[in-house]
Amino acid sequence: MSDCPRCHTPLPVAGGFCSQCPPDFNYELGERLARALEGRYEIVRLLGRGGMAAVFLARDLVLERQVAIKVLPPDMTRDRELITRFQQEARTAAKLDHANIIPIHRVESEAGLVYIVMKYVSGHSLEEVLTKGPVSIQLVRHVLREAALALGHAHRRRVVHRDVKPANIMLDEDGRVVLTDFGISKAVEGTTQLTGSGTIIGTPAYMAPEQAKGREVDGRADQYALAIVGHRALTGRLPFEGDAHSILYQQVFEPPPSVLQRRPDTPRDLRLAVERALAKDAKERFPSMEEFAAAVSGERTSRGGSGPTTVVTMPAKSGSTIKTDGDHGSGVFVALGTLAAVIGTVLMLVTKQHSVAERRSAAHPAPPAAAARAPKKQVSLTVRSTPRGVLYLDGAKIGLTPITNYRLTPGTYRLRIEQKGYRPVSETLSVKGTRPISRQYVLRRQGSR
Secondary structure, three states: OOEEEEEEEOOOOOOOOOOOOOHHHHHHHHHHHHHHHOOOOOEEEEEOOOOEEEEEEEEOOOEEEEEEEEEEHHHHHHOOOOOOOHHHHOOOOOOOOOOOOOEEEEEEEEEEEEEEEEEEOEEEEHHHHHHOOOOOOHHHHHHHHHHHHHHHHHHOOOHHHHHHHOEEEEEEEEOOOOEOOOHHHHHHOOOOOOOOOOOOEEOHHHHHHHHHOOOOOOOOHHHHHHHHHHHHHHHHHOOOOHHHHHHHHHHHHHHOOHHHHOOOOHHHHHHHHHHOOOOOHHHHHOOOOHHHHHHHOOOOOOOOOOOOOOOOOOOOOOOOOOOOOOOHHHHHHEEOOOOOHHHHHHHHHHHHHHHHHHHHHHHOOOOOOOOOOOOOEEEEEEEEEEEEEEEEOEEEEEEEEEEEEEEOOOEEEEEEOOOOOOOEEEEEEEEEOOOEEEEEEEOEEEEOO
């Protein structure tokens, strides 16, 4: 006989749950992980949980640092193929060495648990930021550019993310963009446990048309998903909304709502870049994430030039289950009857897709080459304060000072630094030329003179 780990009531069956305490799987998983890692890591608290895994904040007792530990749900660890694929994909992701990709320290399987130990990013997810609505143009450019360069690094090493969304994009205390969860979707999609009838793993609201159809997926699917992130960041809304069936249908057939109508102050180059990356046909998107990064940052127009194509081909899947994660119809496995029926409808209505494409082409013709504007130069901004404070530019939170080498295009910006217990400071910055800008502020306590 054992005791309930929470209220210590005797349990009639070892491993059972107390009648007074409903099952708390996050608690049980945390306790189980703590026992397995005792002496090496101290579990501090649960950071979050989705359909794919639970993430705990922990303290590395040997190196005396904070880490994040991502653990697969116990029911998934019964599939040996899943464990093998999960470890392979995590080790592949661990080889990615980029400033905007979260570093992975260890990949382990023990005591019936499969987990990844990674760097802990102190900050917040882009999802948390976007729940408050649209953000500044400058922050949109910054996030899209940094995320695109990180994805480009991964694509060149034959790693496709497959689940790009705001919940997997972190902003650390310095405002740096960090991508998480590389390889996990691919690992789960290929397992026998979930693919007996076939699956599509991903989040419908951010899913590329080819992924929604169960076709081959390459790096351009990540580009499409990142463009949807951009649309939401600019407008405060997803381009396609509804239940999973409706969203998948729209991803395949319907043109996205105009960014310009929802956000009139969107610069033309940024709008064209997002629109091109949202093309239904992957061939019409940017050939590489580096080109997309250049387009959204203002370095070039969205239609100009081309470069070597970076394509990573993954096996196609078909079936009847869609794995979703995060908000907008997520966190569970959504049964769709048969995905084949959905795909059949997609193929039957292909003529509608063509007509939509023709109307969209007529409504948004490509600008002539002569109209392409010269690339904008960027200026490096460094901001320090004593004590440290939170930097805002045009009302958008950038991060905790010091902020170094933050890139700005020419223009006027409203800078503000806030810290609890201190009076905020603000300044209007006029960015011209190419010389770096550096600011140092001393915050005064509230009530002081």
